[in-house]
Amino acid sequence: MLREIRADFDADTIVMYQAYSPVVADAALAAGRFVAPFSFSRMTWIKPSLLWLMHRSNWGSKSGQERTLAVRITRSGWEHALSRGVLTSPETGVHGSAAAWHAAFSKADVHVQWDPERSLRGAALNHYSIQVGIGRDLxxxxxxxxxxxxTDLTPTVQRIAGLVRSGHGAKVRRLLPPERPYPLDPAVARRIQVGG
Incomplete structure (x- = not known):
């Protein structure tokens, strides 16, 4: 499937991945939830694909993205976000016109973007991974x-990155999360263009 949500989930929860600076990550881990200096005034992007985030953060080597957190959230919260999501680019089959999309996007609580999924070495694959921007109102x-x-995944991420760099990619598979297709209500799937 060209666009499919693949994630680590159970009956009630789903795991998202985010990369933060040490000061934000340490405060959150100490509190068991996000607290200042986490920003409550700007959109935060969550991703169910660890490898996509690793591409984005260059395995935690980018400034401000040194710490990788696995954020377990409720499936009801995730599905609520998707039900309010607006794609970051117009789709005629969903929005009808570019003007209608622009109007919806400008007032959306949630932005949904599809980007090429990534291999262990960061190469773009021929299917897409979702990232979801949670806006200030949510x-x-x-x-x-x-x-x-x-959960602080930073040590695991560093271990994986070292194995990849040393050419031991085959050993990495057992360290990766068990991401599998996530079931969605058909109306929500259509809204965010799952499929293809």
Whole structure:
């Protein structure tokens, strides 16, 4: 499938990945939830694909993205976000016209973007991974109601990166999360263009 949500999830929760500076990550891990200096005033992007985030953060080597957190949130929160999501580019089959998309996007609480999924070495694959921007109107609900657990994946990420660099990619598979297709309500799937 060209666009498919693949994630680590159970009956009630789903794992998202985010990269932060040490000061934000340490405060969140100590509190068990996001607290200042986490920003509640700007959009935060969550991603169910660890490898996509590793591409984005260059395995935690980019400034301000040194720490990788696995953020376990409620499936009800995730699905609520997707049900309010607006794609970051117009799709005629969803929006009808560019003007209609622009109007919806400008007032959306949630932005949905599809980007090429990535291999262990960062190469673009021929299918897409989702990232979801939670806007200011929902960010408190995300941080204070949806989040049920935070795990520091930084040591695992560093170990994986070292194995990849040393040419031991085959050993990495057992360290990666068990991401599998996530079931969605058909109306929500159509809204965010799952499929293809």
């Amino acid at each position: 960010i408190r609900a995300y941080a204070e109601e949806w989040v049920v657990g935070l």
